[in-house]
Amino acid sequence: MKAKKVNLFFKIVLIFTGFLALWNTCLYAGKSQKLRVALTGKFPPFSFYSGKGRLIGFDVDVSKAIARKLNRDLEIVTTEWDGILAGLLAGKYDAIIGSMAKTPQREEVVNFSIPYYISGAQLFIHEDNKDEIENIDALRGKRIGVGLGETYEHYLRKNYPDIQVVTYKSTVDIFQDMLNGRIDGFVTDKLVGLYQIEKGRMPFVTAGKLLYEESIAIPVVQERPQLLKKINKALAEMKRKGELAAIYKKWFEEKGKDFETAAGIETKIIVKKLGKGFAITLLVAFSALLMGFVLAIPSAVILNNKAFFIYYPLRSFNDFIRGTPLLIQLFFVYFGAPQVGVMLTPIQAAILTLTVNSSAYMSEVIRSGLMSVDCGQILAAKALGLSRLQSFRYIIWPQAFRIALPPLMNSVVALMKDTALIAVISVGEVIREAQSIISVTYNPMKYYFIVAVMFFIFTFPLMKLAGRIEKKIKEKGFANA
């Protein structure tokens, strides 16, 4: 009897694992047509958008060459540097060809290919200070900027503990703070730094020798040694045949060559990029709002009545959502979903997260609206023979909704603004597009201001409308009935 049960248990486990294996194979089989490569698209000259809006750069060329050698179509995913490794681990793409340095820490979670170029960490300072600051030792006790998640941060903290390390989302931000005097220097890749300084016509110069050398290589998940082997073979061949050197020469030695960027970025492209970005922002915001609102109504009813058996789970869930940063929820959904076998595109993940998030906030607002409706209203409706549903639909809901409307409008405005965060899971919304424009134009204030205005054009009428409705309700005088 017992043996039989165990047997059955094993059978179930076997079938289940078999199913999982099949599922995984299908997933990977579906992927094998294309080589999906991640990079930031904001890292000139390695990856950035040209004046004509095309993704170009050293890393892009290397990606193309490798895909060709592997005989695969190339799909480039542009994503934020912060989440680029997490995305690789979550299976969002096959490899990162985004100028990632090989480090022991990273090697714990991924396998690196052989290096495809060598660079190094370089300190840059303002040219006005070049006489005082000979090398990094002169900056002890001062503030130095680095890109968030780059190896330089770890290196500086370890070797120069008395230097204050300030992390930035992008080089453009670092430049801005160098000009503002918030930092005294910055450390970045020497090649990148020199290129960007020249492009942005920035008054910065190198100070001292390379802090250390870095091997730039391609990380692949540890579960896919076959892929790594193929990439290594491709790289070795490219080195042998001088193809890699040719790409290097194209981007670093042919000075003065026009990479479609010399004249900056065309206005037409800027308008198109920002327009497309804002369309995505609106799509995400309105889908999330609509679904969040629909979900919020039953949630609010449940939250308004402890008698429902799911009251306590929902109460806790709502508190959890409202008490944790949206940013973390986004990461959680985007990187967590693949681990339970659900592949979500960045936009799907963004809509899902914002739906849940906005539903949590809106259900609280609606709940307090429901609570402020006099219980006597239900008695009166019942005395007239209305069913519970009719009483909710015609008596309770219209009153609760009118009370909840102004704070609901505020939730809508808040959610609109929250969409700014979804760039971190590589949704190409308006702020991400602005950043990619800024990475070639070096004019953050201008483009961030334009984006702010775009948001304001949408949120302002909503805020006005909320005010109008509130006034109207006060005039009719039933808000406190």
Add this chain to the structure above:
Amino acid sequence: MLEIKNVRYLYPDGTRALEDISINFPREHILALLGRSGSGKTTLLKCIGRFLKVERGKILLGGRSVYDLSEIDLRRSIGIVFQDLYLFPHLRVIDNMTLAPRLVMGEDSKQAKDTAMVTLKKLGIDDIWDKYPSQISGGQAQRVAIARALVLRPKYLLLDEPTSALDVDTTDEFGRWLVRLKEETTFIIVSHDVLFCEKTATSGALIEEGRIVSRGSIDNILKKTKR
């Protein structure tokens, strides 16, 4: 006939609100259920309206327990106007009145509206049909609440403390309206306002601390209270 037999009700907190209440309400005239504040009048009214379930005893309507009636049959037989009226603040007077006929009795909008206007006219307030409840006076609101219940044509219409929010003049006027309407339904006035009941009702009962202490004509009851 509305019969109440040996009804007892305890609130969940143990308050004994009704004890062995027995009383019959024949379908005629205007009846009164008198009693001091806190004596259990509203509790009895809520039991009759099935908002509370009696602990013991029976409430029968035409020989059938009100607990066995369908929701629609019950609401079409017994109307209730609560002390606080509970007009629907987001609906105009006319919409307050047509909602139940449309939703519950399946009348079409025109039919419901016509009936509502006729009823409003009977109560002398057809001029306020398009006002919101916040825009009308207390006396008008009281009549709208009655009109809203009347359009369902209940056999009995229970009014809880109908005069508590009215001043002396309005109370008298309201009483006259009720007398004029007594052919429409049997009013049961639940009130501590002895003067008003004396002027308006023909017979009734007196309730004290949850028990019926006297019943019969209003004069009789009043004699007893004065004693």
